[in-house]
Amino acid sequence: MRVLLVEDEVALAQTLRRGLVQEGFAVDLAHDGREGFWRARELPYDVLVLDLMLPLRNGYEVCRDLRAAGVWTPVLVLTAKDGEYDEVDALDLGADDFLTKPFSFPVLVARLHALVRRGAPERPVELRAGDLRLDPTTRRVHRGEEQVALTAREFALLHHLMRHRDEVVSKAQILDAVWDPHADTDPNVVEVYVRYLRRKIDVPFGRAAIQTVRGAGYRLAADGG
Numbered sequence: 001m002r003v004l005l006v007e008d009e010v011a012l013a014q015t016l017r018r019g020l021v022q023e024g025f026a027v028d029l030a031h032d033g034r035e036g037f038w039r040a041r042e043l044p045y046d047v048l049v050l051d052l053m054l055p056l057r058n059g060y061e062v063c064r065d066l067r068a069a070g071v072w073t074p075v076l077v078l079t080a081k082d083g084e085y086d087e088v089d090a091l092d093l094g095a096d097d098f099l100t101k102p103f104s105f106p107v108l109v110a111r112l113h114a115l116v117r118r119g120a121p122e123r124p125v126e127l128r129a130g131d132l133r134l135d136p137t138t139r140r141v142h143r144g145e146e147q148v149a150l151t152a153r154e155f156a157l158l159h160h161l162m163r164h165r166d167e168v169v170s171k172a173q174i175l176d177a178v179w180d181p182h183a184d185t186d187p188n189v190v191e192v193y194v195r196y197l198r199r200k201i202d203v204p205f206g207r208a209a210i211q212t213v214r215g216a217g218y219r220l221a222a223d224g225g
């Protein structure tokens with residue numbers, strides 16, 4: 001079994017490699033996201049172990065871009081305990097499993113065996129809320145069977161709301177995620193774009209996926225409204 005370990009903490013990477021070799025894995029190391037992506041795309045691995053916080057290209061980008069490139073090798077993501085990124089996001093981007101550091105080595109080995117057994121079936125990384133679907137790879141949005149055309153900004157807004165479906169997200173969070181955080185953007189622009197979006201994904205279908213939570217922000221209904 002061949003595993004690619006993408007981890008920039010050299011000491012940790014070496015320790016893991018030694019342990020995995022003893023368990024019968026053939027192990028390649030990459031210490032940054034760019035090399036990790038290149039190896040994972042070009043070489044046949046049975047499983048990838050991918051740290052999220054990496055130089056040059058983070059683990060999120062590596063995972064998303066591999067899926068977009070049609071590479072379906074199972075991915076186990078290593079997340080840091082400070083939770084700057086969360087595992088839900090990693091799974092949204094096409095990872096298969098995650099472990100929070102520090103983790104126990106036997107647990108890592110067991111998870112890797114499980115992933116290798118499962119193999120690399122193609123599967124969508126699209127986000128769903130009821131019959132509302134968003135595919136980050138093809139950048140397509142569907143309501144039921146009907147495709148909905150969105151501008152780039154509307155798409156980014158819907159993507160953010162769907163990644164946080166069922167949560168209240170404030171206008172400030174949306175501004176940060178969807179608009180240039182360094183620009184002095186008028187927060188009212190969020191309202192304007194929410195209105196645009198409703199006219200495309202809700203109104204024509206007699207639905208209400210995007211709910212206004214007075215004084216707090218917006219919430220995308222998990223059932224699609």
Ligand code: CA
Nearest residue numbers: 008051053054
């Ligand atoms: Ca790291």
